[in-house]
Amino acid sequence: MPPDLLDRRLLFVTGKGGVGKTTVAAGLASLAAARGKRTLVCEVDAKGNLADFFETGPIGFDPRQIEPQLWAMAMQTEESLKEYLKLQLKVPLLAKIGPLARTFDFVANAAPGVKEILTVGKLCYEVREQNYDLVVVDAAASGHVIGQLAAPQAINELVQVGLVRSQTGWMLDLLSDPVITGAVIVSAPEEMPVNETIELAARMRSETQVDLAAVVVNRVLPELFNRAEEEIFDRLHTADGVACLTGAVGGNATPLLDAARLAVTLRRTRAGHLARLRTELPDNLAMLYLPYLFTRSHGVRVTTQIAEALGEELGF
Secondary structure: OOOOOOOOOEEEEEEOOOOOHHHHHHHHHHHHHHOOOOEEEEEOOOOOOHHHHHOOOOOOOOOEEEEOOEEEEEOOHHHHHHHHHHHHOOOOOOOOOOHHHHHHHHHHHHOOOHHHHHHHHHHHHHHHOOOOOEEEEEOOOOOOHHHHHHHHHHHHHHOOOOHHHHHHHHHHHHHOOOOOEEEEEEEOOOHHHHHHHHHHHHHHHHHOOOOEEEEEEEEEOOOOOOHHHHHHHHHHOOHHHHHHHHHHHOOOOHHHHHHHHHHHHHHHHHHHHHHHHHHHOOOOOEEEEEEOOOOOOOOHHHHHHHHHHHHHHOOO
C-alpha cells in the first residue's frame, strides 16, 4: 500500500450510487484531520447528506469548521460563478447575479462542461491557494464523474486563447499531477458495483488526466467460520442434528443453522467478486477493504469507525 494517499492535496471520491461513496469521503476527511492536516471536505451533489456523517447543521458554499482541523462545504455553481467573477474579472459581488446568471445558464446548457468547470475550478483554487492541506471531494457518482473531471480538458481544447484558456491551463496542471491529485473509486463486493468499478477505472485512465489513486471496497464481510467449522454446521443441519441441538439448547435451532449457512454463502459469493476486481484492475493499484458495519444509520460513530478502518488499511 503506497503511503501517499493522504499526502496528496486533492482527492475525488466517486463510485456507483449506494456503495458508500459519501461514507468513504467523510472517513478520509476525518482521518486526515485527526492526523493534523487542515482538511476541507466538499459535497457536489445538491441532494447530498454529508452533514449527517458529522451530525452537524446544514452546510453551504462558505466552508464551515465542524471539527478541529476539518471544514465542510457544499458546492453551489452560482456561488462559484460569483466568486470567480469577483476574483478574476473584478466584478463586484452581488446578492443576485440576475441577467448574468440567466446568460450563464444558457451558455452552460449549450456548452457541456461549463458548470462542471466551476465545480472543479473552485476546488482547484482552494488547492492552489494552499488554504488547506487536503481537499476531499464527495464527487459525482460513476455515471457523471468523468464529465466532471474531464471538463477542464474539454474547455481547454475548445477555447484556444484568452482568459478561459489560461484558467483551464493551471487547473490541468493540478489535476494531471499525481503527487497533488488522485481519484478514489468506492466499490462493493457485488456484481454490479464491481462491473461499474472496472469500467470506470478504464475510462478514468483513457478519458481524464486524473490519477486513479485507490479503490476502496466497502462492506466486506468477515470470515466468521473456518472450513472445519463449516463442516460441523453441515453435519448439524440434518433432521437428527437439528433435533439433538434443539433439545440441548431448549429451543428451535434451525434459524441459527440457516444463518450460519447464509453467512458462509454470502462470504464465498462476495469473495468471488473481490477476486475478479483484483484480477481486472491494474496490479499496482492500491485496494483498501472496509468491513460491513451492519448499520443503517449515519453519524459521527460510523464516520469514526470508517476513519479508523481506513487508517489501519493505510498502515497508520
